[in-house]
Amino acid sequence: MSQDTGYDVVKKYHHAWTSGDIDAAMGHVSDDITCRAPGVDLNGKDVYREFIGGFAPMLTGIGDIAEFSDGAHVALFYYPQTAATSTTPAAEFFTVREGKIAESVLIFDRLSYGPPEQG
Template sequence: MSEKQARAVEIAVAYHRAWTTGNLDLAAKHLAEDVTCHAPSGTINGRGAVRAFMEPFAASLTNSKLLAVYGTDDEALLMYDTANLAVPSAPGAELYRIQNDEIAEINIIFDRLPFALARGDVVGV
């Protein structure tokens, strides 16, 4: 792994660890001011908006386990599993694009179905 690859992974892992432990102030420090986050619920733009989007989920976590990390010179891919009181396992993955030692873009993939079922939402087949 090159030094540049290692730096991209280091930034992504630091961000992930910060938000999964509820330290949204520290997590936000890794985000570019104009960060773009693509999530299953839509696109969120800007550091403050991404922080506000992540905060309720981060606050609900009872556990988080980092499963895998991969990096290139300007990207890092993290796969993880999270849990909260309602959902014992919620795997996800995030692809981070790094520019100037900040996260410029995040692509989040996770299955929303376990959360819908936990809320008692009716889900069509």
């Protein structure tokens, strides 16, 4: 059986976490993953699981924008839809090593996902 490409690994991970299956998503993540996200650097699978697991329940949908892969590197651009926003884009740049996501750079506007302002 052939090993999944970096693109395959990332797509399986992305589909799992955006469907709320954090356990399946973490099966595609390296134990020593590093992630740079707005306002925080995450190190290790447990910390990363907590971060993703805290956001996933807020999702009401996902709108895909674009994807790019050059083998070990995969970029996803999409709209994580929540009660607060459906049009705020997010971008992730992944590095896959030995069949697992080893690094992630996540870019999104944190303020757009907060509670709506009271006027």
